[in-house]
Amino acid sequence: MTTFILPDTLKPRDGRFGCGPSKIRPQAIKRLAAEADTLLGTSHRQARVRNEVGRLAEGIRTLFSLPDGYEVLFTVGGATAFWDAAAYGLVHERSRHYVFGEFSSKFASVTAKAPWLQNPDVVDAPVGTAPTLSVVADCDVQAITHNETSTGAMLAPARLDQTLVVVDATSGAGGLPVDIAHTDVYYFSLQKGFASEGGLTVAILSPKAIERIEKIAHSGRYIPEFFNLSVALDNSRKHQTYNTLSISTVFLAAEQVAWQLDTFGSLEGVVDAQRKKAAVLYDWADRTAYTTPFVQSAEHRSLVVGTIDIDDAIRADDINATLRENGILDTDPYRKLGRNQLRVGMFPAVDTADVEAYTHCVDAVVEHLQ
């Protein structure tokens, strides 16, 4: 089969639409290259690297308008490692989990397997929908996923009572609206909304979360040092991490936060731009005969990860294969979801014009395939 070649005039300027790792702005890579000689391959215990960690923490503090007493924590290992750290150091006895896709289910399975915890309380919602938050008396953590990356459904975090609100914001952070005062732990990796690389977790902690961490850390529970959030907090306060972090991850994320603030002024500004960008995709999917937004309720349609079902007469795999041959990458559906679908990363680093160009390219490919 010969390749169908899309004309350059139709194609997006940048072909990266993955949901993690996601597009990194070329300007940030250039800045990294320009500073690399004095930064990469140097000690993370010295001021040069620690200043970058501090710059990232300060940027996050500004972007999320942190209330008094909130602190920025860094741990190595990404959100997946953070689930274990949370099972060791944040859940006292029992957690409540809202499960509506693969990522939210993974944290629930971590606490289910932890022998020192009671079986978690799990509220399930069908994929493509978002669950309703509710009060639960015998749980000490409410585990919420801000954006279910596997399905493209978003769920606004809320504080219902005194229970610790712990939010996996790995794909949502920096692109979805949030009032941090309604959360106790808002944690995320940096390779999605923050246009950086993997391996580091940022967790924004409330004073109550810090109290919980210190209480459990000193309760006698066995906690491996790597997962110990109290150790991580001590290090973070010195702009360090317990073990070696990826310096490029820190630098690129700090660049992205600075760019978001320069370009959009505030998180609200970013979110406004995200609404317009997402509308380009969903409006196209609504008006196009062979496409339907997977998430029915407009309120839960993600502003950062768009999932679009394709009519059964056309194979989404064929669309994606042709797009890939043209340098338009990674809009495959989440494998385990098993749908005939396109999943489009529309994180803040992705240009609205490129999302629009993407829809034109899909139209052209479908016309060719039929």
Ligand SMILES: *Cc1c(COP(=O)(O)O)cnc(C)c1O
């Ligand atoms: C990608 C993702 C994760 C996993 O992140 P890692 O950095 O790979 O551990 C967890 N939760 C959500 C919501 C994600 O999108």
